[in-house]
Amino acid sequence: MSFGLEFTNNSNVVTIDSEFARLMVIASGRYAPTEEGGMGSTTYFARAATSQEPPLVFVRPDTVAGIAGLSNMSLIGSAGNWTGFYVRAYSAAAAQPNGRYFVGAFAAQAVAQYGMRLWDGTGKMLFDSGTPNATFTRAFQNWTYVKSDLTDQGLYRNYYSVPFNFPQNEFMLINNFGMKMVSGGAIPRQLYCTWDFSTGTLYAVTVAANNPFNFFLPAVFAKQAV
Known part of the structure; x- marks a missing residue:
């Protein structure tokens, strides 16, 4: 960065600067069953x-x-007015859709009553004191066919x-599992994700009229800054 503002943390890692947007938490809360006999969940x-661009839901x-x-x-x-998301439980035999979420975007929003805001050279807001950042923690696609x-x-x-x-403080991106x-x-392959907490296993499930075995979709995780 040749000019502007730059913050680094104790590990000399750049946390905020005037050129690049970080993943900012726009809203967070809980999702719960709202419809379809407890199978469906609409959250605003x-x-x-x-x-x-569509925000990322974790x-x-x-x-x-x-x-x-x-x-x-x-x-x-x-575009410009994303208000919520919908998910559905994997099956009637699985748990109802209950949990925590946060929605993030690579841009801040004017939320804070006071504090600091930062824009890039094109006028895009990169930071606002009221929209904390999130950090990507890990990603993998080394799935084993079962x-x-x-x-x-x-x-x-x-x-x-x-x-x-x-972990309780880690969240999984679900946008790609909605594709x-x-x-x-x-007929395209339908895609589902399930968590077996008793065995510590994450599953991806695909359903299609034919049977392709290759599967390389990444699972991506992040956590909110504390």
Whole structure:
């Protein structure tokens, strides 16, 4: 950076500067069942995310004795006014959608009553005292294929796993698990993620009319600054 403002922490890592946006926490809270007999959950943010690009939603499901899982994630709103998100429980046999979330964007919003704000050279707000930052903690895509079976509709269902302990202060990005994947056929692969807290295992589950085995979608995690 040739000019502007720059902060570094005790480890000499740049935490704020005048050129690059960090992942800022726009809103946080809890999600809970709201519809579909406790299977579906619609959550509205305390404040809308005003980014043009879709914001990133990270979740930490409540720890349960069995399986917790989410699917069908979608954002509510449109560019400049993202107001919430929807998720659905993995199945009727899994836990209902309960947990904590935060929504982040690579831009700050004018929230604080006092403090500091920082813009880049184009006028984009990079920092505001009322929107704390989040930090990416880890990502992996070294999934192990476990098995395949058939759904009641005769579709192939594949299971992939990775050992994973889910700390209370870590959240998983779910935007990418709301996407459909290419299957090599007319019907795209549906995608689900589940957590087995009793065995410390994260699962990805795909459902499609044919049965491709390759799976490389990354699981991405972050935590809020404290």
